[in-house]
Amino acid sequence: MIGIVDYGAGNLRSVLKAFEFIGLPAQVLAAPAEMKGASRIVVPGVGAFGAAVEKLDASGFRAPLTDWVAAGRPLLGICLGMQLFLDSSEETPGPRGLGIIPGGNRKFTAGKVPQIGWNRVASSGDPLFAGLSAAPWFYFVHSYYAAPDDPAMVVATADYGITFPAALRSGSAVGVQFHPEKSGEAGLALLKNWGCS
Amino acid sequence: MNAIRIIPCLDVDEGRVVKGVKFTGIRDAGDPVELAERYNEGGADEITFLDIGATYKSREIMRGIVEAVSRRVFVPLTVGGGIRTVEDMQAILRSGADKVSLCSAALNDPALLTEGARRFGNQCIVLSIDAKRHGDTWHAYKSGGRTDSGRDAVAWAIEAVERGAGEILLNSIDADGTQAGYDLELLRRVSAAVPVPVIASGGAGKLEHFTAAVREGKADALLLASLLHDGVMTIRQIKEYLRNEEVMVRC
Numbered sequence: 104m105i106g107i108v109d110y111g112a113g114n115l116r117s118v119l120k121a122f123e124f125i126g127l128p129a130q131v132l133a134a135p136a137e138m139k140g141a142s143r144i145v146v147p148g149v150g151a152f153g154a155a156v157e158k159l160d161a162s163g164f165r166a167p168l169t170d171w172v173a174a175g176r177p178l179l180g181i182c183l184g185m186q187l188f189l190d191s192s193e194e195t196p197g198p199r200g201l202g203i204i205p206g207g208n209r210k211f212t213a214g215k216v217p218q219i220g221w222n223r224v225a226s227s228g229d230p231l232f233a234g235l236s237a238a239p240w241f242y243f244v245h246s247y248y249a250a251p252d253d254p255a256m257v258v259a260t261a262d263y264g265i266t267f268p269a270a271l272r273s274g275s276a277v278g279v280q281f282h283p284e285k286s287g288e289a290g291l292a293l294l295k296n297w298g299c300s
Numbered sequence: 301m302n303a304i305r306i307i308p309c310l311d312v313d314e315g316r317v318v319k320g321v322k323f324t325g326i327r328d329a330g331d332p333v334e335l336a337e338r339y340n341e342g343g344a345d346e347i348t349f350l351d352i353g354a355t356y357k358s359r360e361i362m363r364g365i366v367e368a369v370s371r372r373v374f375v376p377l378t379v380g381g382g383i384r385t386v387e388d389m390q391a392i393l394r395s396g397a398d399k400v401s402l403c404s405a406a407l408n409d410p411a412l413l414t415e416g417a418r419r420f421g422n423q424c425i426v427l428s429i430d431a432k433r434h435g436d437t438w439h440a441y442k443s444g445g446r447t448d449s450g451r452d453a454v455a456w457a458i459e460a461v462e463r464g465a466g467e468i469l470l471n472s473i474d475a476d477g478t479q480a481g482y483d484l485e486l487l488r489r490v491s492a493a494v495p496v497p498v499i500a501s502g503g504a505g506k507l508e509h510f511t512a513a514v515r516e517g518k519a520d521a522l523l524l525a526s527l528l529h530d531g532v533m534t535i536r537q538i539k540e541y542l543r544n545e546e547v548m549v550r551c
Contacts, residue, residue: 114393114398116370116394116396117370117374117396117398120370120371120374120396121374123371124371124372124374149421149423150421215495215496215497215520216495217422217423217466217496218302219302219423219466219467219496219497220302220303220305220497220520220521221302221303221305221345221550222301222302222303240303240550240551242375242376243302244423262301263301263302284374285374285375285376285398286374286375287340287374287375290374291374
């Protein structure tokens with residue numbers, strides 16, 4: 104079963120509906136104790152970094168999530184959920200992220216911010232993108248982008264004034280900046296790749 | 301670089317698509333769920349529902365429609381019409397909408413934009429402006445284009461974005477239904493005035509109008525209704541045309 108973490112910040116219903124549509128059993132997890140029944144975990148997220156960190160802590164999900172990754176179990180972060188994998192964000196200086204991926208999140212400085220719309224993603228052959236077209240389109244909504252210390256963790260990029268990470272991977276944790284649950288066929292294929300890997 | 305989005309808009313009244321849609325092989329031309337699926341298969345980058353009934357019953361039915369569509373269609377869904385309070389926004393977002401579109405309600409109570417953005421994020425809030433030319437300026441109209449709010453449309457766009465609108469849906473009352481092309485000057489003025497995406501609506505009749513909206517009007521997206529519903533053109537035809545014109549679209 105795929106568990107979708109409900110820490111109070113995110114449009115998790117669309118993620119749930121997407122997994123249901125592709126036939127993968129998924130469930131919203133209201134408390135860390137419910138992680139026991141899950142084989143894979145998704146951290147969704149919409150909103151501000153600082154508020155999300157507070158909610159992660161208040162809901163008690165922080166340590167269970169870092170332990171989950173430390174045990175090599177599969178974790179997927181979507182949008183802000185991925186940004187939470189890093190240590191910090193320019194959006195809210197101070198609050199600490201999960202620290203699963205060393206680095207921070209930076210603000211776009213050119214173009215219309217937030218980026219709202221469909222953008223092409225170039226991947227370096229990560230299995231997440233297996234079977235997708237050469238430069239698939241995904242739907243993005245964000246003002247900040249991940250800046251991991253180790254560029255080798257960037258497994259896909261997109262261009263928006265600058266080239267920024269569209270997907271990250273570190274061990275059993277993967278994160279995508281775009282919304283696969285709102286990216287049509289390409290998004291569903293990516294969720295299937297992750298959910299069935 | 302983002303693709304220019306093509307967004308079909310379905311006008312819904314108490315659960316039925318008004319004006320109907322002339323697709324071949326469609327079972328029920330008035331069923332919003334089936335039509336949304338068809339447009340999704342046809343390459344829509346986003347789908348907008350406008351609840352023109354705007355009664356309590358119509359809003360309730362709309363929530364059921366959005367709930368059903370969001371189980372089968374995985375592109376962004378926007379809902380407008382009859383949303384007057386933060387609670388209305390929350391209810392429709394919970395049902396599966398990704399964005400809400402506000403027009404009259406925001407003109408009557410601009411704080412609705414501020415509060416909506418604070419609660420749900422700027423990316424959820426689309427301000428819809430029905431603009432009509434008054435000499436060298438444009439006024440924002442409410443009540444489906446019937447009442448002049450007296451507000452300057454460009455100034456209203458700027459204020460709305462400062463308050464938290466994440467996108468502007470700009471409809472020209474003068475151009476709407478003429479099929480003679482967009483009000484490019486209006487589009488250009490608003491696009492230059494705000495740092496958020498502008499969705500052009502009203503006036504398109506030929507393929508060339510779309511390139512003009514993008515190139516001259518600096519539109520980020522195109523909202524289309526009767527041209528698609530009447531089968532005059534398909535989303536794929538529009539995208540193919542734009543691609544040949546070297547306008548980036550999602551294939």
